Amino acid sequence: MNDLNIAIVSADMSRLDGIGRALASAARRLQVTEMKCTPQRLGALASQLAADILIVDCAEGGDNAAALTSLEQVGMQHPRMAIIILSQCESADFLIQAMRCGVREVLPSNADGAAFDAAIERIAAKTGRSGDQAGRSGKVLAFASCKGGSGATFLATNLGHALAEQGAKVALFDLNLQFGDAALYLSDGKAATSIADVVQGIYRLDEAFLKANMMQVSPDFDLLAAPEDPALGLEIKPEHIDALLALATRHYDYVILDVGRNLDGLTIRALDHADTIFAVVQASLPFVHGAKRMLGIFQSLEYPTRKIELVVNRFQKDGALTIKDLEAACGVSIRLTVPLHEEAAEAAANQGVAVTALAGGSPIAKSLAGWAGALLGKAPAEENHWFNRFSRFNRILKRA
Incomplete structure (x- = not known):
């Protein structure tokens, strides 16, 4: 070297x-x-x-x-x-x-x-001069909200569950340290421990200690919750994120990060580690404004364009703004859309159950299952315009 x-x-x-x-x-x-x-x-x-x-x-x-x-x-x-x-x-x-x-x-x-x-x-x-990549195998997927209420946490938690249902070993870190509530989308009870407990014992960090402080959502899906007390989030430093992700990517196929909307030193450090950042928007002008600002920040951080994907949540084909409208306004291609299905989404969120488990036949559950399958390189179970677009994108990534 x-x-x-x-x-x-x-x-x-x-x-x-x-x-x-x-x-x-x-x-x-x-x-x-x-x-x-x-x-x-x-x-x-x-x-x-x-x-x-x-x-x-x-x-x-x-x-x-x-x-x-x-x-x-x-x-x-x-x-x-x-x-x-x-x-x-x-x-x-x-x-x-x-x-x-x-x-x-x-x-x-x-x-x-x-x-x-x-x-x-x-x-x-x-810059391609690192000597410390051999131990890493898992992919890091980060979810960032372009505007409050985008549904980024819902997508992060439910995609994690869909990946685990299809055989992947998944960890989700709730890094919205002041207002994180990812655990509520997957459980009807509070998490007993959080990332703050891991950081307090960071000198003991190994696979067993990390798993002992995570909520087991399913045999292949673990969640590290945000602290109940927002003040405890102030004790978490960027170097703690480095250590957690270095360990997690050795033991999980996918590590999903829910970073919320606020960008600070800690969340920027987390995004640095991400293989893909899913920036979540909805088809309305306030979200478009938020998306343009966030994309500008990512450009300032020198993230390559292939690392960023806009995800349109709660999408309606007959809505006021089309995909072409959103692409023209944001200046990027949009390959991922998740359809609006309020009944299934609200029922899942209110019960603390993943939508693919509660309403597997709903359009939103099928969309999430297709997204997970595309990430895992599996063939689609049925013809789907959304899935075909994403599947082509996935194949391009695999060749990159």
Whole structure:
């Protein structure tokens, strides 16, 4: 494996030394260069930079807008160089603005060697230089809501159940940490434990400990619930998501992430791991507006277009907006639609039972079963326009 060239920039010499010591513990070989400079002046020195990864220390405050403008100039001159910044600011707005300026990773100002190592491995994986892919087998599917009420949680939970019914081993992580209720769609009782319990014992993390804290929906479907107390969600960090997904993808065929609508450092980290992100919309103008904003954010995060799929939930063929209307408005092709069938969906949600188990003959259950079958590469049981479109897409993915 070739060495990675790392350049560190900070206005504080002691910080430069500290970051250098943290990088010294990395699992891969690194060539590290240190440069004493403020982030705001870095644009003027862009021509002097030559590295695979640039680590910029913004921990001492200053003008963040000027620093990001400077980094954008650096990124334009060195488009193949990945940028990591260290900052005390971790708001969603700052993270998105940073990503739009070409920053790949935002780490806390006190990041340790393990955090640097994980970030470097994520960047290396995106650029095809990772040495840590052999242990992974499961696929990660993330569900994001383009607007509140899209039905993303309903689809995530019910697709998970449909996959398990067809023989896949499935885990679902409810990462809507303040308002997550995925367990209610699959059970009439509360989950006894949650992701917060796993994080509190993260030093014990192994397959047995993870499963002990999950709700068993069926023999092949486990769910890790969001905490009942929203305050406990604040204790969950992006590095915990790294550890959980590294373990889960070794033991499950599919790991489904319900990330809700809010994008922050934790949910962005989760989306980084996803093989496919299903952005859920409905056929109305408010959802179209939300979809366009979310697609713009995903573009800023440099997610490849093949990673993103718009899913139109509660779709009616005779509705005011057609698929062509939605495609024209959002600027992307739509390959996935799930039909409206309020009776079956409401009955399943109210009883805490998957719709494929409660009303297997309903249009929505058939659609979900077809979706699961397409993901698993199975032939459709019957001719279906929706399924044929998705099946062709699935075959394309398999060749990619």
